[in-house]
Amino acid sequence: xxxxxxxxxxxxxxxxxxxxxxxxxxxxxxxxxxxxxxxxxxxxxxxxxxxxxxxxxxxxxxxxxxxxxxxxxxxxxxxxxxxxxxxxxxxxxxxxxxxxxxxxxxxxxxxxxxxxxxxxxxxxxxxxxxxxxxxxxxxxxxxxxxxxxxxxxxxxxxxxxxxxxxxxxxxxxxxxxxxxxxxxxxxxxxxxxxxxxxxxxxxxxxxxxxxxxxxxxxxxxxxxxxxxxxxxxxxxxxxxxxxxxxxxxxxxxxxxxxxxxxxxxxxxxxxxxxxxxxxxxxxxxxxxxxxxxxxxxxxxxxxxxxxxxxxxxxxxxxxxxxxxxxxxxxxxxxxxxxxxxxxxxxxxxxxxxxxxxx
Numbered sequence: 173x174x175x176x177x178x179x180x181x182x183x184x185x186x187x188x189x190x191x192x193x194x195x196x197x198x199x200x201x202x203x204x205x206x207x208x209x210x211x212x213x214x215x216x217x218x219x220x221x222x223x224x225x226x227x228x229x230x231x232x233x234x235x236x237x238x239x240x241x242x243x244x245x246x247x248x249x250x251x252x253x254x255x256x257x258x259x260x261x262x263x264x265x266x267x268x269x270x271x272x273x274x275x276x277x278x279x280x281x282x283x284x285x286x287x288x289x290x291x292x293x294x295x296x297x298x299x300x301x302x303x304x305x306x307x308x309x310x311x312x313x314x315x316x317x318x319x320x321x322x323x324x325x326x327x328x329x330x331x332x333x334x335x336x337x338x339x340x341x342x343x344x345x346x347x348x349x350x351x352x353x354x355x356x357x358x359x360x361x362x363x364x365x366x367x368x369x370x371x372x373x374x375x376x377x378x379x380x381x382x383x384x385x386x387x388x389x390x391x392x393x394x395x396x397x398x399x400x401x402x403x404x405x406x407x408x409x410x411x412x413x414x415x416x417x418x419x420x421x422x423x424x425x426x427x428x429x430x431x432x433x434x435x436x437x438x439x440x441x442x443x444x445x446x447x448x449x450x451x452x453x454x455x456x457x458x459x460x461x462x463x464x465x466x467x468x469x470x471x472x473x474x475x476x477x478x479x480x481x482x483x484x485x486x487x488x489x490x491x492x493x494x495x496x497x498x499x500x501x502x503x504x505x506x507x508x509x510x511x512x513x514x515x516x517x518x519x520x521x522x523x524x525x526x527x528x529x530x
Contacts, residue, residue, distance in 0.1 A: 173194060178220055185198075185202075187200070188200055192223065195223040197220075197223060198395065199394045200396045201391075201393075205396045212393060212397065212401055213320070213488075216322040216326050216388060217390070218384075219394075220314070225284040225310040229280045229304055230280070232278060242257040242258070242270075242272065243428055254273050254358075256271060256272075256341070259296070260420070261436070261437065264444065266410075266416065266418060267292060269285070271359060273343060273357070285411075286310075293306070293308055316369045316383070317366060317368045319365075321364065322388050329386040332346070342358050357370070361398060361402050403484075403487075403494065405527045405529060412466055419441070421445055424453055450500065454498075454499050454523050456470075457528070460521075462517070463493045464521070466484065468480070471511045482498060496526070504523060510523065
């Protein structure tokens, strides 16, 4: 297990550290998941998500290379813009989902899931017939996410970069608390206003500490609240809601699947888009008491298996149990009544629209 650069700081703050993506990560702090969750929804919180992978790609044919290995249209990017995309595999599934940053012409940053770094590198290197330079800088960068309604006000106290000018899914390279060459990205995984900040490891402690020295109260937030926050917004988690065995059409990722350029397995994915799928990722709200967890079976009123839970929790905002699940297409209409099998008990639930929290 790797240690975060800030591991000792997290422990001093009372974090419960658990194994995740080959790191010991803070799952929650002393205040607990619900309070951390509500802090981000109502004020501002700080996540250490330095387990994520940073892969820099450059070369004269880097544009062609990225067009071929990713699902979205890289041609829509310009320097300073970010794009959500995924790596399609050859069997109709997803190798990983990621953010793609265009830093300059022929120079990109791919931010991938921490648990998939080795797998993703093997995949992209396998398809690197474009003589591009692929640099894994994951062990040299720390990544902090400042999320919540007060994030702009807090961060603006530490930087001359006009944060209000950074639009959603855009970024700038600037200074924070006199630390230079920081990527300040208007992105996040909570559905709130916020920024993701990429900093070299040698400056990570200094940056983290400076964020707690503004006039706005800031609290550290763990992975557990990150999960409840993203689930309320219906954001997919790799390994749960999307995987090597889930198609983008099933997962509702058609909006980042662009067929105006050739990419890996695009022909089969386009056929699937036209012919349709047999199941779909949907939202579920439990009517009766219980929490739907990953891999719980969903049944119809006649106890026929019709689906499977991929992610589930008790929503701190709504105070009800919510989940995402793959359901047979015939049962995916909003308002359809289904049953979640929880320890051999049929718990009544409804199909609802995503996001759960608007």
